[in-house]
Amino acid sequence: MEVDVVVVGAGPAGLAASLNLARAQRTVALLDSNRPRHAATLRSHGFLSRDGISPLELRTMGREEVLSYPTVTYERTIVHSISPVDGGFVTVAKRPGTEAQTEVHSPAVLLATGLTEAxxxxxxxxxxxxxxxxxxxxxxxxxxxxxxxxxxxxxxxxxxxxxxxxxxxxxxxxxxxxxxxxxxxxxxxxxxxxxxxxxxxxxxxxxxxxxxxxxxxxxxxxxxxxxxxxxPVWHASLGFADLLGLERDDEGLVVVDGAQRTSVPGVYAAGDLTPGFRQLAVAAGEGTIASSVINRDLIAVGR
The missing domain is CATH 3.50.50.60 (FAD/NAD(P)-binding domain)
Incomplete structure (x- = not known):
């Protein structure tokens, strides 16, 4: 499969990015393990117009909105590797409990996997x-x-x-x-x-x-x-991205600039796995920024 952007993670950051990329008429492969950190949380707060909503409900509503756009595909899967290749990246993922493998080629990748916590x-x-x-x-x-x-x-x-x-x-x-x-x-x-x-x-x-x-x-x-x-002590579980050689800070979080670009051209990151505040609205905002920047960066290279 070939798309414009692979988005890894379907939380607020990944969903917001996918929605806005779709509205920019970009093809998107949204890959998600469906193992959110906030699975035990009954209510989420501080998200305008959705204060007190269940995190599960918010994710479900967001996913339905995103998938109403024909240029977005969604797969519940676990990403095993992202490797640089000529013209971009190849992302390899497997569905839980099976040997079924997905391989996606794209010139851009957005990491929005959130964190695990101890x-x-x-x-x-x-x-x-x-x-x-x-x-x-x-x-x-x-x-x-x-x-x-x-x-x-x-x-x-x-x-x-x-x-x-x-x-x-x-x-x-x-x-x-x-x-x-x-x-x-x-x-x-x-x-x-x-x-x-x-x-x-x-x-x-x-x-x-x-x-x-x-x-x-x-x-x-x-x-x-x-x-x-x-x-808790939070960890960015990014072993699947080791081949990219991303710059990380002392806490293992992915270093980004003000436009959500990582140290690797073509790779972007948004949400909790980057330094900053860990709130739904912040993550969604960073995903929205990333989508605009990705679209413009692709235009700049003739995509």
């Missing part, structure tokens, strides 16, 4: 993840306003996150699980705001059908928390 205390957190506990403070902080909240993480940026969450509650405890780092200066600043830092390891997160209720600590103490936020 949760702190995963066996405990997953029970409440997406309901009582969330990862996006900007998306879900408003809905937790006034509650006794927890921030659970094992990284060195917990103080910064606590300051954002503090906007929504006067009762916040930061749990480092004995791993996360908060400096003495940051702890003093948080204390002045009424935020407690607890470095004791966590042994359980308990609750009932209504949601999380307590954080149980290794020394036997119980902190009543009805919800809060976790700080």
């Amino acid at each position: 949760l702190p205390l995963p066996s405990m957190v997953r029970t409440w993840y997406g309901t009582s506990l969330h990862s996006c403070m900007d998306c879900d902080g408003y809905d937790k306003r006034g509650e006794p909240l927890a921030l659970i993480g094992e990284t060195d940026d917990l103080a910064e996150r606590a300051l954002v969450i503090r906007r929504h509650t006067d009762d916040l405890v930061v749990f480092t699980n004995g791993v996360g780092t908060i400096t003495d200066d940051d702890e003093s600043r948080l204390r002045d705001l009424g935020v407690v830092v607890d470095r004791t390891p966590i042994v359980a997160l308990e609750g009932d059908r209504e949601g999380m209720r307590e954080v149980v600590l290794a020394d036997g103490r119980r902190s009543q928390r009805t919800g809060g936020f976790v700080r």
Whole structure:
């Protein structure tokens, strides 16, 4: 198969790009594994006209809109490799559970695969993840306003996150699980705001059908928390793109310029796998920018 653009990933970034490329009368192969990071999330917030929508519903609606254009094809598949060839790139993908293979040639590729995440205390957190506990403070902080909240993480940026969450509650405890780092200066600043830092390891997160209720600590103490936020560690799973030799930052994210171009001509990236804010509207905006830039870059080389 030959198309103008291969788009890898059918989240907000990939769907927005595919929609606008279709409206530029570009042929698009949209390839997606259908394994979104936000699968546990019941409601997404902050997307104009769709505030509170289910992420699954948003993806489904977006996919239906995109596929109403005859120049877009969609395949649920896992991309195994993208290789540079004369005139562009060849993308090889396989359908899950089969040996059926798709090979697509294109002069341009957009990477919009998002991220995978490693949760702190995963066996405990997953029970409440997406309901009582969330990862996006900007998306879900408003809905937790006034509650006794927890921030659970094992990284060195917990103080910064606590300051954002503090906007929504006067009762916040930061749990480092004995791993996360908060400096003495940051702890003093948080204390002045009424935020407690607890470095004791966590042994359980308990609750009932209504949601999380307590954080149980290794020394036997119980902190009543009805919800809060976790700080995952995110990873850009881009092994399939190793042959491209993309420039990555210290966190493994794909480096792009202000027009979503990567360090490899003809390859673009948008959404969570690039440095910046991880929100639906931001990802969709970056996908829209990428589509305009790709179209113009193709025109410039006579495509």
